[in-house]
Amino acid sequence: MNEQLNATLMSWVQFFNDPLWNFLVVLLVAVGVFYTLITGAVQLRLFLHSIRVMKGSRKECVDEHGITPFQAFVTGLASRVGVGNVAGVAIAIAIGGPGAVFWMWFTAFLGMSSAFVESSLAQLFKVRDHQNKQFRGGPAYYITQGLKQKWLGIVFALSLILAYGFVFNAVQANAIIGATSHAWGWDKANLTLGLAGLDLEISWVGIGLVTMTALIIFGGIKRIAKVAEGIVPFMALLYIIVALYIAIINLPMLPEIFKLIFTKAFEFEAAAGGFFGAMISMAMMMGIKRGLFSNEAGMGSAPNAAAASDVKHPVNQGLVQMLGVFVDTFVVCSCTAIIIMVSGMYHEAGFEGVTLTQKALESQIGSWGGGFLAIILFLFAFTSIIGNYAYAESNVQFINNNPKIMLIFRILVLVMVYFGAITSVPLVWSMADLSMGLMATINLIAILLLTPIALILLKDYTSQLKKGIKEPEFKIDNYPELKKKVDSDIW
Numbered sequence: 001m002n003e004q005l006n007a008t009l010m011s012w013v014q015f016f017n018d019p020l021w022n023f024l025v026v027l028l029v030a031v032g033v034f035y036t037l038i039t040g041a042v043q044l045r046l047f048l049h050s051i052r053v054m055k056g057s058r059k060e061c062v063d064e065h066g067i068t069p070f071q072a073f074v075t076g077l078a079s080r081v082g083v084g085n086v087a088g089v090a091i092a093i094a095i096g097g098p099g100a101v102f103w104m105w106f107t108a109f110l111g112m113s114s115a116f117v118e119s120s121l122a123q124l125f126k127v128r129d130h131q132n133k134q135f136r137g138g139p140a141y142y143i144t145q146g147l148k149q150k151w152l153g154i155v156f157a158l159s160l161i162l163a164y165g166f167v168f169n170a171v172q173a174n175a176i177i178g179a180t181s182h183a184w185g186w187d188k189a190n191l192t193l194g195l196a197g198l199d200l201e202i203s204w205v206g207i208g209l210v211t212m213t214a215l216i217i218f219g220g221i222k223r224i225a226k227v228a229e230g231i232v233p234f235m236a237l238l239y240i241i242v243a244l245y246i247a248i249i250n251l252p253m254l255p256e257i258f259k260l261i262f263t264k265a266f267e268f269e270a271a272a273g274g275f276f277g278a279m280i281s282m283a284m285m286m287g288i289k290r291g292l293f294s295n296e297a298g299m300g301s302a303p304n305a306a307a308a309s310d311v312k313h314p315v316n317q318g319l320v321q322m323l324g325v326f327v328d329t330f331v332v333c334s335c336t337a338i339i340i341m342v343s344g345m346y347h348e349a350g351f352e353g354v355t356l357t358q359k360a361l362e363s364q365i366g367s368w369g370g371g372f373l374a375i376i377l378f379l380f381a382f383t384s385i386i387g388n389y390a391y392a393e394s395n396v397q398f399i400n401n402n403p404k405i406m407l408i409f410r411i412l413v414l415v416m417v418y419f420g421a422i423t424s425v426p427l428v429w430s431m432a433d434l435s436m437g438l439m440a441t442i443n444l445i446a447i448l449l450l451t452p453i454a455l456i457l458l459k460d461y462t463s464q465l466k467k468g469i470k471e472p473e474f475k476i477d478n479y480p481e482l483k484k485k486v487d488s489d490i491w
Helices: 003-038 047-055 069-080 083-096 099-124 139-146 150-184 204-217 221-249 251-264 274-279 282-295 302-307 314-343 354-365 368-399 403-422 425-449 451-466
Strands: 191-195 198-202
Touching: 003 099, 003 282, 003 425, 003 451, 047 069, 047 314, 069 221, 069 302, 069 314, 069 368, 083 099, 083 150, 083 282, 083 314, 083 354, 083 368, 099 139, 099 251, 099 282, 099 302, 099 314, 099 425, 099 451, 139 150, 139 302, 139 368, 139 425, 150 204, 150 354, 150 368, 150 403, 150 425, 204 368, 204 403, 221 251, 221 314, 221 354, 221 368, 251 314, 282 314, 282 425, 302 314, 302 368, 314 354, 314 451, 354 368, 368 403, 425 451
Parallel strands: none
Antiparallel strands: 191 198
């Protein structure tokens, strides 16, 4: 892509990014601490129970139009487990140092409580689509019904469409290009065309990605859930096995690595100017940014998948999505961190993202590591494109469920997938930060205002568990104050 255009876009994005994130880092942590305290640390208290709920949720749903809780978990995980876990962690360590990993864990631990709240609310306020009878829901819906602020629901829906429909898919495509170029040099076959003074790159991998994405997105959410259910667990497991092997062969180094992560987390190097910026270290900023991109806790994305599932109690999905944050960060991101840190390559990396993780793998398991990661990453990124699309589609329907608008939206999604294939790494990541920051800010304020409702749901669920009820059921008739707000006959 044209260098000058790239630099101009980058300066614009940075101008908005810096103040937004200085504020957001503080807000994210504060909300996470608040929910951890007010729910009695739900992420610890009901952690084992959430595993049981997840295991019991693979059976077919009662409602033929809903997706199973397990499918919702995997669609959420398909969007979560992607480039953030491979390239994002590499970028965080390369820029913020090993201490960034600690802040990733810290964000995830606190974020599990925020994820629980937002997904429980999404379930309560979900609606049924009149056309295809499937469930839809998410922040746009609970802002509109719960807070009675339709305009803010639309602003949120637009920021999510921008983030997930367009920018994040560009990030995923960009990572696939980076990985295949390093592994097999596929970018060498690209052609350059001069159009109106701009050099337009023809990327064959980009064209292939656009074609594959088109085949799936024209098939609807049920097809998306099916694809995710098949691919995600398999590839995550494969990646974890390789990381465990690397951890075992480097066993003597591991205590030193963990010591590095914890000591460097608190070494101070200011991330930015201004009052907030000066309070936040680089490790903290990178850890929280990349942690949020990866696990999406509190961002308002996973609730869109959570709302599509058919469950007896809204809290059921809150617990399942909370588990998703745990798997994403504590398991998959930690795997990448171990691979990079035992190789010691992060010192001279600069801003390489995926390539850094590939080189680290190659140093541990030989030259096939780059190709192996390229395949894994392709599957990770491709399922993320699908999961991201599913989220954005639900929000386009929220604003205007018109077939023509849907067609225009799908075409724009495919354009952005291609844009990601031909643009630079720093630009797509900075654009992702900006769109993600807007979304998270609106969603966090919304869930804070709806906290009393989330606490009613949690209390209802835990009191049924105490009575020995294995599968709690939510009956809205017991809560007349909620009945006025919830616009559906589902509960």
